[in-house]
Amino acid sequence: MISPVISWNNPTTWGTDRPRVLTYTRKSPNIRATLIHPRISRDVLWIEANGYRILNVYRQPQNDSTFQYLTALTPPRNCLVGGDLNARHELFEPGSTSANRGAEIARWATQNDIPYIGEAGNPTHRAGHVLDVSFSNIPFARTTVREDMYTGSDHFTLVTVLPSRGRAVLEQHHYRVHERNIDRFAGLVQLYTVGVQPISNSAPADVIDASIARITQAIGDAMHAAGTPNREKGHSAPWWTEDCRVAYKRHIQEKSDYGQSPSEATPPAQGGSQTALRWLGVWFDRGLTFKKHVAERAAQARKVANHLRSLANTAHGPPAGSLRKAAITCILPILLYGAETWYEGRTKNPRIARVSRKPTVSTRVGWHLTTIDQALIAATKAILPAWRTTPNAVLLREAAMPSAQVALEEAKLRFAVHLRTIDDKHPLTNRTTLPLVIRGRAAGNRRIPRSKVQRVAQLLPATPRNVLASPHFSYGSRQDPTQGQGKDIAAQNFTIWWESLGQETITVFSDGSEQQINGTRVVTYGYAIYQGQAAVATGQGSLNALSHVFDAEAIGACRGLKHALQLSLPSQREIVLCIDSTSVIWGIRGAAPASSQWAFLQIHGAMEAYSVKTRWAPGHMKIVGNELADQLADNEAKDPHQPYGMAASPTRSGIRTVGRRLLEHTRDTWWKDKSSRLSAWYTQWQLPYDTRRTPAALWLPRRILAKVLMIRSTHGDFEWYHRKFNHEDTSKCLCGRPKTPEHLVFCKRATTHFKKWPLRPIVPPRTRQEGLAYLAQLIDQPQEFETFVKVTNSFYDE
DSSP states (O other): OBOSSSOOOOTTSHHHHSOSOOBOOOOOTTOOEEEEEEEEETTEEEEEETTEEEEEEEOOTTOOHHHHHHHTOOOOSSEEEEEEOOOBOTTTSTTOOOBTTHHHHHHHHHHTTOOBOSOTTOOOBTTSOOOEEEEEOSTTOEEEEEGGGOOSSSBOEEEEEOSSOOSOOOOOOEEEOOGGGHHHHHHHHHHHTTTOOOOOTTSOHHHHHHHHHHHHHHHHHHHHHHOEEEOSOOOOOTTOOHHHHHHHHHHHHHHHHTTSOOOOOOOOOOOOOOSEEEETTEEEETTOOOHHHHHHHHHHHHHHHHHHHTTOOSSSSSOHHHHHHHIIIIIHHHHHTTGGGTOSOSEEOOSSOOTTSOSOEEOOOHHHHHHHHHHHHHHHHHHSOOOTTSOHHHHHHHTTOOOHHHHHHHHHHHHHHHHHHSOTTSHHHHHHSOOBOOSSTTTTSBOOOOSHHHHHHTTSOOOOOOOOOOOOOOTTTTSOTTTTOOHHHHHHHHHHHHHTOOTTEEEEEEEEEEEEETTEEEEEEEEEEEETTEEEEEEEEEOOSSOOHHHHHHHHHHHHHHHHHHHOOTTOOEEEEEESOHHHHHHHHSSOOSTTHHHHHHHHHHHHHSOEEEEEOOTTSOOHHHHHHHHHHHHHHHSOOOOOGGGGSOOHHHHHHHHHHHHHHHHHHHHHHHHTTSOHHHHTTOOOOOOSSOOGGGGSOHHHHHHHHHHHHOOSSOHHHHHHTTOSOOOBOTTSSBOOGGGGGTOHHHHTTGGGOTTOOSSOOOSHHHHHHHHHHHHHSHHHHHHHHHHHTOGGGO
């Protein structure tokens, strides 16, 4: 690989010093490639390979430095110039108008007698234009577009074929003087150095250089005259013995036999029983209880938890938030690997439904959940600087770690979303479909789910399945739609651009809305079509309630574009989709997102046949088209119509919302059950159980976090705790009073610094209720609690 930049690993300047062009050459003794003209620009790269001069160039759309270098260049003989010039001209794209200074490039090629060698009119970009061009003054050189070498980029692969290999690389060898020719060699050197005067210390530098050059030339000429070319292979290393040679020969023989027909020798059968079979990392036992699998995964997770536990203690070590991230990243994936094969919930429907039987039966996974919970508790003890007697439910809540049931339910719901959105040709698609009952009273209805896959898939409603489509890259697919501008400046620039449009440009404004009206969730869209600055058509519609405003924005843009194409307005040359959602613009310009994929794919299809572009129109900035589309969406929400087509089905984002609600219900139910068994002191804090984000308290120093956990759980250095466990070394506060959780705000050492208290009340707390209220306010803001401890120098910081 040859690059115009030596190094670009600096993280602070990565975006400004990385090269924009690279040239790869094959390693071969017959090819000698060297870099010439180094460091011209990170957009320009010159190399010489076997006498051919090759220029790889990239021209940025809004940077003319590379363009000026190219047009001022006088190409040498046997030169090839190629790259992405981002210009258009009828020289290489017949029938198109000159754009981006393409005429100057054509004039430069004509004046320097370096013709275009590509296929004129054959697009090199997905948008349908010839942006990658090649020029060469090498006779019979030609460039073709190779669709069979597609790499996934928005640019196609170009292959240039040269008529010959160029200047052949000279054979590399050295000369060796045999012992019998030493006298001849010495005589020739003496003869060739006649006239070379001895060099003195005071001799000028040019005289010394001339003498050295003459002596070097004399030795070289004598070597060529008295010696012979040595083309033999080098001597082997001293350690290369006969044993090494035999072993290497055997190794080569084994490599040559690899891939041949298998041996017909049958290995001897070995008896014995095996309790489980490991396949793809999952242990399958005879009864499909998966106990061995869960035990193996839990053992691996406990090893990681013990390692994390060795990194910190109650006073020193990394923040608890960092350890929680490590546990979420490393321990949870180990425990949940293969959970799709054995977990479908605590209960399931029976295979045969009868009135006399219960509607659900147990799946017998209690042992599995207990084993996983033990590994998770070990992880929470590594995260938190808590006392050993702290209840497990409190540890899970304070560390924001999911319990086994919550973690498995989340994995199950993720699997359900996957089953509902995989493509039609996926092997699991047919397994999720419930067959029809052919005979009997239930004929015509679907059968009840009978497998884990079917039962898990039925947790979420059906949605249109995704399609395995090739990647899509249109113009601007790698550029930020906002171009780094704020909404105010972007709105002003958009208004100026829109008011300057002529009748040949059609703009389609679309907007989405998601509202709750009379307790009913309504998702709608609206669009407005303009020719120039005149509105020519509008439209509005509704979506399935299980969708979001992102889907409404995408479907609104899709149907607005369809409507604009059906109008067939005169003088129509270009259609611009004006959208206020940058995520939708990313999906239109690049690969289609999973949610409402069908709408994005239809837009991509239209972009292949028509000139369709996108532009960011900031919402709620008094842009005429945006305001009209937003008003149409709101009007549709007040009087919604029946959704039609694929918009009548739930979207992927909608069923994911259903999955999140089911997970929240499981999390709340589990916490409600566990908190009912905790002490009244802990439940009075009314703490929620949320495993989605790291609590702010976990970023406190471990010594202070330990005191927070002690106050909340009362498991710590308190009088009642020592009395309960019959500890003889019960200690008191330095003020002489017994240590209690609320004593922190009543201690004399703390009240003397009352004026420095953060979130200070009007008067110091006097009753227990006032002290607990102030303490709860402090703990809710961990940074303020840390400030309080440092200001008061309380007994907790001893």
